[in-house]
Amino acid sequence: MSIAYQLSFVRSTLPEDVTLVAVSKTHPVEAIREAYDAGHRIFGESRPQELREKYEVLPKDIEWHMIGHLQTNKVKYIAPFVTLIHSVDSARLAETIQREAAKCGRTIEILLEVRVAEEETKSGWEMDELMHYLGSAPFALMPNVCVRGLMGIATNTDDGEAVRRDFQVLKRNFDTLQPNFGPRFNILSMGMSHDYPIAVECGSTMVRVGSLIFGERDYTK
Numbered sequence: 001m002s003i004a005y006q007l008s009f010v011r012s013t014l015p016e017d018v019t020l021v022a023v024s025k026t027h028p029v030e031a032i033r034e035a036y037d038a039g040h041r042i043f044g045e046s047r048p049q050e051l052r053e054k055y056e057v058l059p060k061d062i063e064w065h066m067i068g069h070l071q072t073n074k075v076k077y078i079a080p081f082v083t084l085i086h087s088v089d090s091a092r093l094a095e096t097i098q099r100e101a102a103k104c105g106r107t108i109e110i111l112l113e114v115r116v117a118e119e120e121t122k123s124g125w126e127m128d129e130l131m132h133y134l135g136s137a138p139f140a141l142m143p144n145v146c147v148r149g150l151m152g153i154a155t156n157t158d159d160g161e162a163v164r165r166d167f168q169v170l171k172r173n174f175d176t177l178q179p180n181f182g183p184r185f186n187i188l189s190m191g192m193s194h195d196y197p198i199a200v201e202c203g204s205t206m207v208r209v210g211s212l213i214f215g216e217r218d219y220t221k
């Protein structure tokens with residue numbers, strides 16, 4: 001099936017108010033161009049240099065989202081143009097984004113990544129750490145960072161009920177944190193190719209779908 005077809009299929013399964021991020025990591029610019037020509041404008045990548053290279057050669061009305069783990073020393077590659085960073089999982093990273101955004105004279109929108117999955121390998125804040133951090137009011141002291149919401153990844157399992165529980169925890173955490181931030185805090189990024197329908201049922205406002213649109217990724221290339 002063509003990328004354009006898959007894209008319109010995924011779109012047709014989503015409520016209108018859920019944003020679709022097409023995750024193009026590892027796929028060539030020609031694949032992104034095909035989705036772009038089909039009208040899509042929001043793409044997600046997980047490596048800063050790859051994101052930068054694609055940004056440079058593709059049309060400038062694309063919204064680029066950084067969805068993967070981000071090292072502080074790589075923020076500078078994407079700070080001048082990135083639309084949304086989904087994967088802010090530490091105080092150091094938030095503070096680095098503030099610094100780099102200030103250098104570029106822009107405000108960078110971010111999501112706080114909260115850990116809910118059972119796998120130890122998954123990154124993200126523990127909720128109690130995050131609450132503690134917010135208690136010291138750090139984002140009020142970061143004029144170039146705008147916290148738009150939360151991101152999370154469910155446990156990687158075929159057990160739909162376990163996945164649903166993870167998404168429900170994320171939604172609860174989102175509702176708990178919202179009063180700290182106000183109306184701009186309105187993005188809950190959860191759901192990938194294999195679990196996004198459950199995420200949407202649990203209140204996701206933004207899904208990150210890769211393989212279902214672009215096909216399987218080949219990490220050996």
Ligand SMILES: *Cc1c(COP(=O)(O)O)cnc(C)c1O
Nearest residue numbers: 023046067192193208209210211
């Ligand atoms: C790769 C990735 C996705 C997309 O995964 P698919 O299973 O291909 O849809 C979504 N979110 C994050 C954080 C990713 O790293």
